Amino acid sequence: MGSGTTLVEAKLLNRNAVGIDINPQSVFKSETNLQFKCETQSKIYTKVGSASDLHFIKDNGIDFICTHPPYANIIKYSKDIEGDISLLDVDDFLCKMEIVAKEAYRILKKRKTCAIMMGDIRKNGKVIPLGFLVMNIFLQIGFVNKEIIIKEQHNCRSMQYWKKQNNDFLLLAHEYIFVFQK
Structure with missing residues (x-):
């Protein structure tokens, strides 16, 4: 999932999403980039894998x-x-x-x-x-x-x-x- 750009867009578009990355640093960076308030009810999951x-x-x-x-x-x-x-x-x-x-x-x-x-x-x-x-x-x-x-x-x-x-x-x-x- 890299830095989580696709997950950020999914959140903004009110889509549920699962992001998977083998590198724990990328998962951490993605989770950090997802820490913004948004009026959507999407469910975003990240996973090392x-x-x-x-x-x-x-x-x-x-x-x-x-x-x-x-x-x-x-x-x-x-x-x-x-x-x-x-x-x-x-x-x-x-x-x-x-x-x-x-x-x-x-x-x-x-x-x-x-x-x-x-x-x-x-x-x-x-x-x-x-x-x-x-x-x-x-x-x-x-x-x-x-x-x-x-x-x-x-x-x-x-x-x-x-x-x-x-x-x-x-x-x-x-x-x-x-x-x-x-």
Whole structure:
């Protein structure tokens, strides 16, 4: 759940929401960001956990999933949290994303929506189409593609870092938002 932006929006829109993150610091930050008065009656829950194990959510119990996982081990989310997929190489990351996709499919109600933001990565000067690899995993699990939105990203904080890393190769200045339906 990162810093809880989606949960803040859910609260403002009077939606019930569950935020799950493997990093306890993110859960704490999200809970802090949710400490504002609002005229809504929404119920917002936060939990330290993994999207690969949602046993506490019943089958077909969720109306909408919105997720933005790390892009394999490009930026490490923690140093040593067990289950942190940002510590995995691409192949292990994709194996874990298959488990995540199965859990998402299990908990989502029929004809409801799952949106996932995912970008591509560059290793050793070559592009790895991580976004499309993850999209294919979700399709193989049984989701149907409703939309592919391309989000352009310019002037981000890490732009100079990536320019140095890529030796002036083209920067990956986009991410995909895959919108699936069960």
